[in-house]
Each structure stands twice: as structure tokens, then as C-alpha cells.
Amino acid sequence: MTALVAVAHGSRDPRSAAVVHQLLDVVRALAPSLDVRGSFLDLSVPLLGDVLRGVHADGHRSAVVVPLLLGKAFHARVDVPGAVADTRLPGFDVSIADVLGPDPRLESAALRRLASVGIRSRDRTLGVVLAGAGSSHAPANALVSSIAARWAAGSGWAGVEPAFAATAQPDVPTAVARLRARGARRIAVASWFLAPGFLPDRVTRLAGDAIIAPPLGPDPEVAELILHRYHSALAPLAASA
Incomplete structure (x- = not known):
């Protein structure tokens, strides 16, 4: 085989x-x-x-x-x-x-990770950052942005913003600020990372008091x-x- x-x-x-x-x-x-x-x-x-x-x-x-x-x-x-x-x-x-990406199964996994830290849909007080690594290759960043837009349209949250740990914009503080400006009183970060490491840790540091979902993992x-x-x-x- x-x-x-x-x-x-x-x-x-x-x-x-x-x-x-x-x-x-x-x-x-x-x-x-x-x-x-x-x-x-x-x-x-x-x-x-x-x-x-x-x-x-x-x-x-x-x-x-x-x-x-x-x-x-x-x-x-x-x-x-x-x-x-x-x-x-x-x-x-x-x-x-x-x-692996794009694929709906990755999105499902990311949403399950959000649910594992207590995040539910239809919460207008909540803003969600979808955080990925960031790349000099624009289509890779566009994938994360398109997922964030799709979630924003159907989640019932105050908003969903893409953010990147390196290379690309917006960064995590910018995404958080945009969500705050839309009225989000709480912030959660969804992980577009497969596993923990340097860049996910950077996202966590930059996200302040946000609720952090774990990477997609097993x-x-x-x-x-x-x-x-x-x-x-x-x-x-x-x-x-």
C-alpha cells in the first residue's frame, strides 16, 4: 500500500x-x-x-x-x-x-475550538478575531479574510475580523480595535493554526484579555x-x- x-x-x-x-x-x-x-x-x-x-x-x-x-x-x-x-x-x-485548506472541515474544527472555550453564536456583545500566520502570498491571506467574512454574515456576533501574526495586515491589535469600534464588549480569538508555537503565542500576547481558542490540533x-x-x-x- x-x-x-x-x-x-x-x-x-x-x-x-x-x-x-x-x-x-x-x-x-x-x-x-x-x-x-x-x-x-x-x-x-x-x-x-x-x-x-x-x-x-x-x-x-x-x-x-x-x-x-x-x-x-x-x-x-x-x-x-x-x-x-x-x-x-x-x-x-x-x-x-x-x-489542507480551504475546506469546510477546517472551519468546523476552528468553530469547535471556539465552542470549547465557551463561545456561542448569536452573541451581539462578542467580536471574533480569526488569527492566522500571515504570508507574503496574498491568496493565502485572502483565504483567512474570506472565512472571516463568511462567519460575520452568519454568526450573529458583533463582527468577525481577520488578523495575522506576521507579514500581513491587519495585525491582531488592529482587528481588536475594529471590533471594539463596532460595539463588541468582549473579544474572542479563533485560531487558524494547526498546532501551538511561536506565532500562536504571539497572537495570544497581542490579544490582551481576549478569550483564546486553541489551535485546530487532533x-x-x-x-x-x-x-x-x-x-x-x-x-x-x-x-x-
Whole structure:
């Protein structure tokens, strides 16, 4: 069977890798016959190239790399294909699946995380910040902004504003100020991050006394999405076999 090799960005914060591994444990529980392995692009181990070499050494003839990335920014467009290209092995086919976002299952997971800290819809006193990493690639930022707009239209909250931890605008204090100007008396922050780390911590620091939802983490729908991306990438391999 073709192995599933998930690849996350990586972080010096050990909590990040721990949450990624917890998420992959959920994937394994959903697909117990599938060889599921975790890897990282940088800062954490094992690195993607090392895991691909291990999959090959264990006798697999093919693998699907599933980027645990929420949008098609630099890491998805450059780093992942580069790492795969640097690990060419004889008789070993590697396909790269699509990134996780956009997908309604991610939004559902983010809303569940908000609910886990007591946030409910139809509260006109509440403003929500949807906080993501931020990218120099505008479409990646636009994805977060479009989700915030969709939530604002249907949530019954005082407003929903996108915000970014780095690179892009608006930043978190600006988003909070906009919500306050609309009459929000309380602020909650929804996390558009897969796992904890430096940037989510920065969001928390900048958000002041806001209620902070945890990252998406080992959510069952996120695990289902990983398997969906795997099977979608696997279909062309099966057709050519």
C-alpha cells in the first residue's frame, strides 16, 4: 500500500510536534491498515527527506506526501516540492497532495475550538478575531479574510475580523480595535493554526484579555481531511498502475 507521509512546517516549540503526532494518531485510528508517518520541513525531526528514505527502505514503492499546511503559501509552493525533488530514489514514486485548506472541515474544527472555550453564536456583545500566520502570498491571506467574512454574515456576533501574526495586515491589535469600534464588549480569538508555537503565542500576547481558542490540533475532521487529500492524490497513481 502507498504510504501516507504527512509533513508539517516544524517548530522549536516541542508542543507543536507533539500536537502533530497526536493528529496523526487520529488518522491512524481512522485508517489502521495505512502506513502513516509524520515529518517536518525544518526545526523539528524527522525531516521529510529522511522519512521518505525510510519509507523506501521499508519496501514501499510509492508514497503520498500530505502537507499539513492550511494554505498555498511559500512552504506549499516551494519548500515541499523542493524537499521531495531532493529525495529522488530509484523505483519510488512520490506524489504531493493538496494542502489542507480551504475546506469546510477546517472551519468546523476552528468553530469547535471556539465552542470549547465557551463561545456561542448569536452573541451581539462578542467580536471574533480569526488569527492566522500571515504570508507574503496574498491568496493565502485572502483565504483567512474570506472565512472571516463568511462567519460575520452568519454568526450573529458583533463582527468577525481577520488578523495575522506576521507579514500581513491587519495585525491582531488592529482587528481588536475594529471590533471594539463596532460595539463588541468582549473579544474572542479563533485560531487558524494547526498546532501551538511561536506565532500562536504571539497572537495570544497581542490579544490582551481576549478569550483564546486553541489551535485546530487532533480534530477528527482534520484527520478525515488528511485522508481525503491522500486518497485524492492516490487516484492518479492507481489509474496509471
